[in-house]
Amino acid sequence: MRRCMLTTEDHEQPRPPDEEQGTPALVVAFPHSMALLVPPSRRDLGRAWLEAAGLNDAKVSRTHLRFTRAGGVLQVEDLGSRHGTYLDGVRLPANQPTRVNDGAILRLGNTLMVYRERLKRGTGGDPLAPDARLGGPHGLVGPYGLRAVAQRLEHLKRQPTRNVLISGSTGAGKELLARAVHDALRPKQKYAPINMTGIAATMFEAQLFGYVPGAYSGAGKGSPGLVREHQGGTVFLDELGELPLELQPKLLRLLENREVLPVGSAQPVSVDVLIIAATNQDLVKLQAEEKFREDLYWRFSGSELQLPSLSERPEDVFAIANAISPAGQAYIPDDVEAPAVEALMLHPFPGNVRELAGVLKVAAQHDPPPGLTLRGVQAALTLRSATAAAPGPRAQSTPGRPTPVVVETVKRALAEANGNQSQAARLLGVDRGTLLRFIKKHPNAVK
Incomplete structure (x- = not known):
């Protein structure tokens, strides 16, 4: 019997990849x-x-x-x-x-x-070979699903880039991408991550742009501010879409003229920094709702990076799972059930990589790495959604009733935590509210 590849109708070989069209x-x-x-x-x-x-x-x-x-x-x-x-x-x-x-x-x-x-072609030029991590050994994992981002970043490296906007859903890895952009454009320089939701509106200018002595009560010796402290480096503004409308003009001088005006001073100070901003919101929609300034948005025009969600790159799921394994140990393919990986690839993961990490943590309660089973994954997906049945065509459960493996997983975590629900939730990789909703919905199942 032939072991060679069987063909019908022709013997034409696949054509070499087209680097432009893919x-x-x-x-x-x-x-x-x-x-x-x-x-x-x-x-x-x-x-x-x-x-x-x-x-x-x-x-x-x-x-x-x-x-x-x-x-x-x-x-x-x-x-x-x-x-x-x-x-x-x-x-x-x-x-x-x-x-x-x-x-x-x-x-x-x-x-x-x-x-x-x-x-399309990979970072090494070969379209068929998997790509290395984007941003070095601790960067984003994406053997095939991040190629558009990587190519866009290569383009930015060839431009006099000063402002970069990263768009992507929650948990997709915007912070890791921001670090990769910094490493590509301003390597070995200072890097300052700033969460816009963590700065009080009254202190926004003082913390970012600094203040002179006596600028306000308690100003003391004055401060250069986060931007000037990272001169020559990068300032990462996370959650840009959350910045209140009244504070948005304060950023324009920095983005357009590379100047900051310390609080209490009439003299602007020139700065040289790369500004990276990230958002999980549709800034064009926010403009239409008059919640985001159009002139601020256009300061990032031509330098945008769109980070795909996990559901848009299922081919990367197992590689990412290996990188974030809860035990810090890569999965061994021989100990992993293919339907388990398939269930992960089919799941929409609205919480992206962050949610995948939680699912793997719950699954590890049932089957610790280097193994991964369909039963463990289904239990994790069911518990994470706090619903009765795990998603996907292979789920085996009765509507309104959790599967036995889900009950077993929850009971095991509660027993290990001596009944402490907060600790059990941490063991399961879910927040306490999710666990409480599950217990409330199925009180008899976890007695």
Whole structure:
């Protein structure tokens, strides 16, 4: 029996990637990060195809599936494989072609892939090789999902950039990206992270721009302010969208003229700093609502970085999980159930990487790393949402009733914490309110 890659209709090889437009590719998310070119027309594939890429998966049949690509549309067809082909968590019926959309998640055997219609080149120039962390060894993890951000950052490095705006949802990693921008544009210089919500409105100017002696009661010797203290470096303004409208003009002089006016002084002081701002809000919408100044927004025009949410880059989920494993120990693929990773990839994660870290912490209560099981992940997802059933087509629970593994996980945490709900919540990686809502909803289950 042939072990080579089976083909039908033609023997055409995949074309080299187009660096500008990108190339159709299947990004392997588990067990390892890599990318494979999509066959150009029609091809029957199986175990030998993966073996040629260094992936040994005994659950993949010798002739497992068929890919057909025509007119820019990719279709997949399971060829009666023993363990099946799953598309976005649903097992495909045999011998029925199904369209595969961009971002769709495929599972064949224990291998998980994400289809990308246009995979662009990586930071190393090779579109198929995974990227290193963005921002160095402690930066953002994104083997494939952060390429647009990395390319944009490379563009900013070639420009006389003074202001950078990072947009992204809560928990996506804006602070890590800000640090990566600083390291790229002002390496070895000072870095000052400032949370705009943590500064009282009455002290905004004094803390940022400084004050002269006697400027106000208690001013004492005066202060240069955070901006001047980091001359030559970077000031990171987190949660820019939360800055009150009446304080926004105070930033304009800094952003436009690179000057600060200390409180109590009539003489502006020139500064040389890189300003990075971050927001999880739609600043254009805030402008329409007259909550954010248009002139302030335009000071960042042309220097914006859009950080994708975790749900937009499922191909990075397992790599990120390895980086933030609650035990500080990477998961061993042989000890990880592919459906468990699939469940994580299918979950929307509104809290992004921060929420993923919480889910992994709860799952570790059931199956400590280096292992990861579907039961543990489903328990974690159920508890995190404080609902009765875990999301996804593979959840096994009765409406209105938590699964036994969820109950077991909560009971174990409460026992370990000697009934202390705050400590149990910390063990589970959830806030105390989430745990209390779960107990209130299911009082008999955790007695």
